[in-house]
Amino acid sequence: MSTPYNPREDATSEVSSLSSDDYSSLHTANKSSTSGAKAKHADLNEKKQLAPQRSSLSLNRVKSVTSSLSRINSIKKTMSRNVASIYNQVKDDNLQTEQDELERKKTRLGRELADLGIEDAIRIVTIKSTTAEVSPTSPTDSIVEKKVQQEDAEELTTGDQYPPMDIGYAWMVALAGFLGLFATWGVNASYGVFLSYWLNNDTFKGAEPIDYAFIGGMVLCLAQALAPLVLLIAAVFGLRFTGIVGTVLYFAGFLLCAFATNLWQLYLTQGVLVGVGFAMALNPILTVLPEWFDKKRGFSMGIVCCASGAAGVVFSLSSQKLIDDTGSYKWSIIMLAIIGLVLNIIVLILTKPRIPRKRLMTWVAIKERLNILFDLQVLKIWQIHAVTIWVSLVLSCYVVSLFSLAAYCVMIGMTQREGSHVTAIFNGFQAIGRVCIGLSADKVGRVNLSVVLTAVVYILIFAMWINIHSTSVVYAYAVLAGLFFGVASTLHQTLLADSVPLELFPAAWSYEQVVIGIFNLFCEVIALKLRSPGSAKPFLRAELFSGFFAFGGFLFIVPLRENKVKVLIEKRLEKTEDALAKLLIGSEYEESSVQDHEQDNNTKKSPPTGTQEKELLYQRRAAYQALLKPGLKGYFTRLFYPIKV
Numbered sequence: 253m254s255t256p257y258n259p260r261e262d263a264t265s266e267v268s269s270l271s272s273d274d275y276s277s278l279h280t281a282n283k284s285s286t287s288g289a290k291a292k293h294a295d296l297n298e299k300k301q302l303a304p305q306r307s308s309l310s311l312n313r314v315k316s317v318t319s320s321l322s323r324i325n326s327i328k329k330t331m332s333r334n335v336a337s338i339y340n341q342v343k344d345d346n347l348q349t350e351q352d353e354l355e356r357k358k359t360r361l362g363r364e365l366a367d368l369g370i371e372d373a374i375r376i377v378t379i380k381s382t383t384a385e386v387s388p389t390s391p392t393d394s395i396v397e398k399k400v401q402q403e404d405a406e407e408l409t410t411g412d413q414y415p416p417m418d419i420g421y422a423w424m425v426a427l428a429g430f431l432g433l434f435a436t437w438g439v440n441a442s443y444g445v446f447l448s449y450w451l452n453n454d455t456f457k458g459a460e461p462i463d464y465a466f467i468g469g470m471v472l473c474l475a476q477a478l479a480p481l482v483l484l485i486a487a488v489f490g491l492r493f494t495g496i497v498g499t500v501l502y503f504a505g506f507l508l509c510a511f512a513t514n515l516w517q518l519y520l521t522q523g524v525l526v527g528v529g530f531a532m533a534l535n536p537i538l539t540v541l542p543e544w545f546d547k548k549r550g551f552s553m554g555i556v557c558c559a560s561g562a563a564g565v566v567f568s569l570s571s572q573k574l575i576d577d578t579g580s581y582k583w584s585i586i587m588l589a590i591i592g593l594v595l596n597i598i599v600l601i602l603t604k605p606r607i608p609r610k611r612l613m614t615w616v617a618i619k620e621r622l623n624i625l626f627d628l629q630v631l632k633i634w635q636i637h638a639v640t641i642w643v644s645l646v647l648s649c650y651v652v653s654l655f656s657l658a659a660y661c662v663m664i665g666m667t668q669r670e671g672s673h674v675t676a677i678f679n680g681f682q683a684i685g686r687v688c689i690g691l692s693a694d695k696v697g698r699v700n701l702s703v704v705l706t707a708v709v710y711i712l713i714f715a716m717w718i719n720i721h722s723t724s725v726v727y728a729y730a731v732l733a734g735l736f737f738g739v740a741s742t743l744h745q746t747l748l749a750d751s752v753p754l755e756l757f758p759a760a761w762s763y764e765q766v767v768i769g770i771f772n773l774f775c776e777v778i779a780l781k782l783r784s785p786g787s788a789k790p791f792l793r794a795e796l797f798s799g800f801f802a803f804g805g806f807l808f809i810v811p812l813r814e815n816k817v818k819v820l821i822e823k824r825l826e827k828t829e830d831a832l833a834k835l836l837i838g839s840e841y842e843e844s845s846v847q848d849h850e851q852d853n854n855t856k857k858s859p860p861t862g863t864q865e866k867e868l869l870y871q872r873r874a875a876y877q878a879l880l881k882p883g884l885k886g887y888f889t890r891l892f893y894p895i896k897v
Contacts, residue, residue, distance in 0.1 A: 264572060265360075266766035271317070285409040287412075287712055296334060297701060308594075315827055323610070326584070326711055330644030335713070338604040340435045341871075341875050342873070342893075342894055342895050344868075345612040345638055345895045345896075346657050346895055346896050348824065349895070353366070356401075357547075363546055363547065363549065364425040365749075366550075366552065367542070367549045367550050367746065368745075368746070368749040369539065369541075369542030369543075370483070370595065370757075370758060370761050371540075371542065371543065372541055372542055372543070373749075373754065373757040373758050373761070374498075374621070374624055374758050376755075377624050377754070377755045377757075377758060378620075378624070389490040392503045396497055408487055414606060414607055414688050415544075415606055417544060417545060417546040417547075417606070418545055418546055418547055418548045421544075422545055422552075422606075424554075424602050425540060425541055425544045425557060425602065425603060425604075425606075426541060426544070426545075426552045426556060427602060428537060428540075428541075428598070428599045428602035428603045429537060429540075429541045429552075429556040429559075429599075429603075430555060430556050430559045431559070431595045431598055431599050431602075432533070432534050432537045432538070432559075432595075432596070432599045432603075433534070433556060433557070433559035433560050433563070433638065434559040434560070434562070434563040434594035434595060434849070435533075435563075435591070435592045435596050435599070436475070436502075436530050436533060436559035436562075436567070436592075437534075437559070437563070438559060438560045438562065438563020438564055438565055438567060438679075439563065439588050439591075439592055439810075440471055440472070440475075440530070440845065440866075441560060441561070441563060441564030441567065441568065441654060441675075441679050442564060442567035442568045442571045442588070442675070443471070443567055443654075443655060444470050444568070444654055444655045444656070444657060444659070444675045445572050445575070445584075445658055445671075445672050445675060446571070446581055446585075447464050447465070447468060447569045447655055447658065447659060448588040448658035448661075448662055448668060448671055448672075449581050449668065450464050450581070451464060451659055452662060452668070454514075455581070456512075456514065456515045456518060457515075458515060459515045461780045461781075462777055462780055462781055462782065463515060463518075463519075464712065464780075465655070465776040465777040465779070465780040465781075466519075466523075466773070466777050467518060467519055467522050467523040468655055468776055469651075469772055469773040469775065469776050469777055470519075470523035470524065470773060471517065471522070471523065471526050471527040471530060472527075472651065472769070472773070473527065473770065473772050473773035474527030474528055474530065474531055474769070475527055475530040475531045475535075475662075475769070476531075476765045476766070476768045476769035476772060476844065477532070477765060477766045477769030478527075478528065478531040478532075478535075478769075479531060479535045479762075479765045480625050480626070480761070480762035480765060480766070482494065482498075482532050482535045482536060483536065483539065483625065484536060484618070484621055484622065484625060485532070485797075486535075486536040487609075487610050487611065487612045487618075487621055488611060488618060490539075490602070491536050491540070491605065491609070492600060494532050494536050494584065495533055495537065495596070495599070495600050495603070497532055498528075498529045498530070498531065498532025498533030498534070498596075499529065499533050499593065499596040499597065500526050500529070501526075501528050501529030501532065501533075502525075502526060502529030502533050502592055502593075502596065503529070503532060503589050503592060503593040503596075504521075504525055504529070505521045505522060505524075505525030505526035505527075505529055506521075506522075506526060506586075506588050507585075507586065507589040508520075508525070508711045509521040509522040509526070509584045510582040510583075510585040510589070511582070516524070533596050533599075535631070537599055537603050540558075540603055540604070540606075541553070541556065543605065543606045543607065544606050550690065550694065553690070554687045554690040554691065555687075555688070557686045557687070557690065557742060558684070558687050559683075560679075560682070560683070561679045561680060561681070561682035561683025561684070561685075561686060561734070561738075562679075562680070562683045563679075564654075564675070564678070564679025564680070564682065564683075565676045565677075565679045565680040565683075567588065568672050568675045568676040568679060569673070569676050570584075570587065571584040571587070571588070571671060571672070572668070572669055572672035572673075574587060574701050576668075576669060593857075602855070603711075604743070615684075618804050619848060622647060623729075624758050624759065625758050625759060626759060626760045626762055627756060627758075627759035628759075629756060629759070630752070630756050630759045630760045630763050631763070633751075633752060633756070633760075633814065635751040635752065635762065635812060636748070636751065636752055636756075636764070638751075638808045638809070638811060638812045639744065639747050639748050639751055639764070639808075639809075639812065640748075640763065640764045640768070641746075641765050641767075641805070641808045642702075642740065642744075642763065642805045642808040642809045643740040643741070643744035643768060643805075644741065644768050644770075644771040645765055645801045645802065645804045645805035646706055646709060646737075646740035646770070646801070646802060647711055647740045647741055647744075647768060647771065647772070648771050648772070648775035648798070648801050649713065649737060649798045649799075649801050649802050649805075650737040650738065650740065651772055651775050651776055652775055652776055652779045652794065652797075652798045653678065653717075653733050653737060653798070654675070654678065654679075654774070655776045655779075656677040656779060656780070656791065656794065657671065657674050657675050657678055658671035658672055658674065659671070660724060660791050661674050662786070662788075663701050663790045663791065664720070664726075666723060670723070674727065674730045677727060677730040677731060677734065678730040678731075678733055678734040679734065680734065681730070681732075681734030681735050682734040682735075682737070682738050683695050683731075684734075684735065685734055685735035685736060685737075685738050686738045686741075686742045688704070688735070689701065689736075689738060689739055689742045689743065690742055690743075693742075693743055693746070696896060697752075697895075697896035697897045698743050698746050698747055698750065698810070698815045698897075699747065699812060699816050699897045700741050700813070700896065700897060701739070701743065702739060702740075702747060702808060702809050703806070703809050703813055705736050705739040706739065706740075706802065706805050706806045706809055707806055709733075709734050709736055709737060709739070709802045709805075710799060710802040710805075710806055712729065712732055712733060712736065712801050713795060713798055713799035713802055714799045716728075716729050716732070717729055717733075717799075718789075718792065718795045718796070718799070719793050735843040744764070745761070747812075748761060748764060749759055750816070751812065751816075762844065775801075778794075778797060779794040779797055780794070782794040782797055810891065813891060813897060814887060814891040816897040817890045817891070817893050817895065817897055818880070818890050820895075820897060821876050821879050821890070822880065822881055823875060824872070825872075825873065825876035825877065825880065828869055828872045828873050828876065829873065831869055832866070832869050832870075832873065834865055835865065835869070848888070879893060
C-alpha cells in the first residue's frame with residue numbers, strides 16, 4: 253500500500269540534502285532579500301515624509317512666480333497709468349499753448365510779437381519811452397496795444413492813405429527782399445569756389461591759407477557786426493541813401509578784386525569794401541519787409557530766407573564754369589560785381605516803407621536811438637548769452653562747411669568742378685531746409701526744434717563728415733548738411749525775442765550781431781589753420797573743431813529749454829491758482845474742502861463739488877507743482893518734459 257505525498261517531507265528532504273555552502277548562500281540571499289525589502293520600506297517612508305515638504309516647496313515656488321507676475325502686472329499698470337497721465341498732461345499743456353497762440357494772433361500787436369522784427373521792436377520801445385505815465389520797469393503791453401489800435405483806427409479812417417498789408421505791393425517788397433539776399437548772402441555763398449581756386453593755384457604771392465580764410469571771414473564779420481550801426485545811419489540819413497552807398501561799395505569791392513595783384517589789395521577789396529557794402533546794402537532793406545505783412549509775415553520771411561541758398565547754387569556753378577572756360581577767376585568776380593549791381597539797383601527801386609519814416613534830425617533823438625540799440629542791461633541776462641553763443645557756435649559750423657567743402661573735395665581726390673558741385677548742392681538744399689525749418693518750428697516749437705537740429709548737426713559732423721571715404725558720401729553729406737545747418741540762422745532772432753523783455757530786444761539783437769560777427773571772422777581761419785595737407789585725413793582736426801562747436805552749441809541751447817519750460821509752468825500755475833481762487837469764492841467749501849477733495853482723490857471718491865472745471869484745475873495744479881520741484885530731478889524732469897516751447 254503506497255503512502256500519500258507529503259510536501260513538507262519533500263521540502264525537508266531537499267533542505268537536508270543541501271550542502272553547508274549551499275545553505276550559507278541561501279541564508280545570505282534570504283538576508284539580502286529581507287534587507288532590500290526593509291530598504292524599500294525605508295525609502296517609501298522617507299518619500300512619505302518628504303512629500304509634504306516637496307509639495308510645500310512647489311507651492312512656495314508657484315506663489316513666488318505668481319507674486320512676481322503680479323508685481324510685473326502691477327508695475328505695468330502703474331507705468332501705463334503714469335504714461336497715460338503724462339500724455340494727458342502734455343496734451344492739455346499743448347492745447348493751452350495753441351489757445352494762447354490763437355488768442356495772441358487775434359490782435360495786430362500779438363502777430364507782430366509772434367514774428368518780431370527789429371524795426372517793430374524799436375517802434376514799440378520808442379512808444380514806451382515817450383509815454384510819461386509809465387516807468388521804465390513797467391509792462392508795456394497795454395500801452396502799446398492801445399497805440400497800435402489807434403494806428404489801426406487811423407488807417408481805417410484815412411482810407412487809402414497807407415497801402416494794404418499782405419496783398420498788392422507787399423509782394424513786390426518781398427521780391428525786393430528776396431533779390432537783396434540773392435545779391436549779398438547768395439553771392440557770398442560762392443566764396444568757397446574762389447577759396448579752393450586760390451589755395452590750389454598759389455594766386456597771390458606770399459599768401460597763406462589763413463589769409464584767404466580771414467578775408468572770407470571779414471565779409472561775414474562786417475555784414476553782421478555793422479548791422480546795428482547801419483540801422484542808425486539809415487535812421488539819420490535815410491533808407492535810400494544808405495542803400496545807394498552800400499551798393500556802390502559792394503560793386504567797387506568785387507570789381508577791384510578782379511584786378512588785385514597783391515594780397516593787401518585783396519584784403520581791401522574782397523574783405524573791407526565788400527563787407528561794408530554788404531552791411532549797408534542789405535540790413536536796411538530787411539527792416540522794411542515786416543511792416544508790409546501782418547498775417548502772412550512768417551510765410552513771406554520764409555520765401556525771402558531761401559534766397560541765399562538758391563543763389564548759392566546759381567553762383568557756385570556759374571563761377572566754376574567761367575573759371576573752367578577762361579582759366580582764371582577774374583571774369584567770375586566781374587560777373588558777381590555786375591549781377592550784384594543790377595540786383596541791388598532793382599532792390600532800391602522796389603523797396604519803400606509802407607508808412608513814411610521820420611528821420612532822426614536832433615541829437616536827442618539820435619541819442620535815444622543809441623540807448624535803445626546799445627543798452628548794456630542786456631549783459632545781465634544769461635538767456636541772451638545762451639542764445640548768442642548757441643547761434644555763434646552753430647553758425648560757425650555752417651560757415652566752415654560752406655567755405656571748406658570745395659577745398660575738402662579737392663584734397664580727397666575730387667576735381668575742382670566736382671567740389672563746386674558739392675557746394676552748389678549744399679546751398680540748394682539749404683534753401684529747402686530753411687523754409688522747412690521755419691514751418692516746422694511753428695508746429696513743434698522753436699526751442700524744441702533748435703535743440704533737436706543742433707544735435708543732428710553734431711551727429712552729422714562726427715558720424716558722417718569725419719568718416720567720408722567716397723564721393724557718394726560727400727554728396728549725401730552736402731544734402732543733409734544743407735537741410736539742417738541753417739537752423740541757427742533761421743531761428744536765432746525768434747529765440748532771442750522770446751527770451752528777453754521786449755524793451756531790451758533791440759539791444760540784445762545788436763549784441764548778438766556783434767558776437768556773431770566776431771565768430772565769423774575767426775572760425776574759418778581756425779579751421780584752415782588746423783588742416784594737415786598730405787595726411788590721410790587732412791581736414792580731421794578742422795572737422796573735430798567744427799563738431800565740438802556743434803556740441804558746445806547743444807550745451808548752451810539745452811538750459812534755455814529747461815528755463816522756457818519752467819517759466820511757462822510758473823505762469824500756468826499762477827493762472828491755475830487764480831482760477832481756483834475765483835471758483836472757491838462764495839462756495840460753501842473753503843480750504844478744508846480743498847483738503848477733503850485731495851483726500852477723496854486718493855481714495856477714488858468723487859470730488860465734493862462734482863464740477864469738471866474744478867477737477868481739471870486740481871489736476872493741473874498738482875502736475876505743475878510736481879514739475880516745479882527743486883533739485884536735480886526737477887531740473888531734468890522739466891528739461892525732458894515733452895511740450896511745445
